[in-house]
Amino acid sequence: MTTAINTPGAPGRDGSGQAHGLDVIDPHRIRQDFPILHQEVNGKPLVYLDNAATTQKPQSVIDAISNYYLHNNANVHRGVHTLSQRATDDYEAGREAVRRFINAPDANEVIYVRGTTEGLNLVASSYGRKYFKAGDEVIITGMEHHSNIVPWQILGKEIGIRLRVVPFNDDGELLMDEYEAMLNDRTRMVSVVHQSNALGTVNPIPEMVELAHAHGIPVMVDAAQSIPHMPVDVQALGADFLTFSGHKMYGPTGIGALWGRAELLDDMPPYQSGGEMIRSVTFEETIYNTLPHKFEAGTPDIAGAIGLGAAVEYLESIGMERIAAYEQALLRYGTERLDGIEGVRMIGTAEEKGGVLSFYMEAAHPHDIGTILDSEGIAVRTGHHCAQPVMARYGIPATVRASLAFYNTTDDIDALVKAIDRVIEVFG
């Protein structure tokens, strides 16, 4: 595997103060690991700035998946034959890689799920149905993805729990006083996004956990947008549950993980039922398997789990601290460039934020901007980003969102700025 780290003291891209921090990674060497980036789209070199939707996959992840299907394909935890043993070993190695990556105490606390959405649904459904009663409250924030709103709403209708929503200021920062005031003896869960997909805001999880725990309330963290871009340590965060998707962290789609404290997971009922999750079945009674298998009914996404493990190893080879430092520098560069364009209004200007450049232009609808950008080979997301309450908060229908990864360069930002100039030419 290539490592793409500059030697200490290597000069930054242009030596300006603006580029400070950009020299921690050489994105041009990183890009060699991502075959998909080397293509033209609509006659222009591809500029992929839709990383919050999904990230591209390094060759090592693609190879790990191919290798499984080429050489080791078998069902896991079932056969005594050699292929089954190899598949099981690699599948469980992925779990151990995830454990290490998030610094979880025990690999049995890592449950493979399809992605963040399933992780959130699992906790809402399993934990919520067991412990919530009518009149109980769940706290979320105003910047949640729909996947951290709807499962609680469904539960709310079923059981009669009340959803409390922590508001945020114009910069996209949570009003912590209001959060603190919401915590009470009816609160049963705090479920909060680590980094907002629409705004980029990084929420103060350790502080929120401390306040919740003072009331004995568990905290669930949606880490879908944070885990690809910064070190995420479940013990340092202090969370009780944390979930994320593989495909947003350079791994395959269809796989993700839910981590939870063993003492909580142990007492929770299964989410789905079938094979793998049982210890013994008669027609009268079923004894459930132990963690993590209790929550992994049916044949899992074996190739996905192996691919996720490979993605973790790839990220570890570069280092999350480095990735975070580089992306922060690129974010600063992008923010300055976009701020300099008249008519561009940035949505999401929190002090603590990840590499998300969400913006709105009075002159042109986000769809029209997206089409012009696409004609320049630039991939961005336009729309409400499955966060309609966030759009409503700013009184806009949609935004254009350019979201960064460590294979993006200042050239990518420059191409974006140039394409926005084209938008202004057409619509200005």
Next chain:
Amino acid sequence: MAQLPDNPDALYGDVIMEHYRSPRHRRRLERPDAEAEEFNPFCGDRANLQLQLAEATSKDAVIAGVSAVAEGCSIIQASASLLADGVHGRTVDEASDLSQLFRDLMQGKPLPPVALEELGELSALEVVRQYPVRIKCALLPWVALEEGLRRLR
């Protein structure tokens, strides 16, 4: 997806931009005979259509009043404006035929020789076909029209 046209601004020709910047028939009707609204939850686009007949009781009455209000991108706004221009003065059946013609145009179906004349300025939207993800933007006001026409019948 097919490669986009060489000129990245091909979508934003004179007719579309003119109707986007100065949409026709946006004024709301005081006594519409039918009203219909369509919404695209994926992008937030919205189209609201009001129709008024010259003689509400006659089957052959022409659409004497039309109000089309669209929220969203340039394509939906231009399409709504062109739609309003197009159906104004037509009977319910004629408006229905025009709607079918426009759908055929957007879906790339072969059109009868007189179609372009029938469509008039609406044929400017044909370019949208080259941007498949935007076709639904152009069609949304027409879905509202068809619902409105059903209500008139």
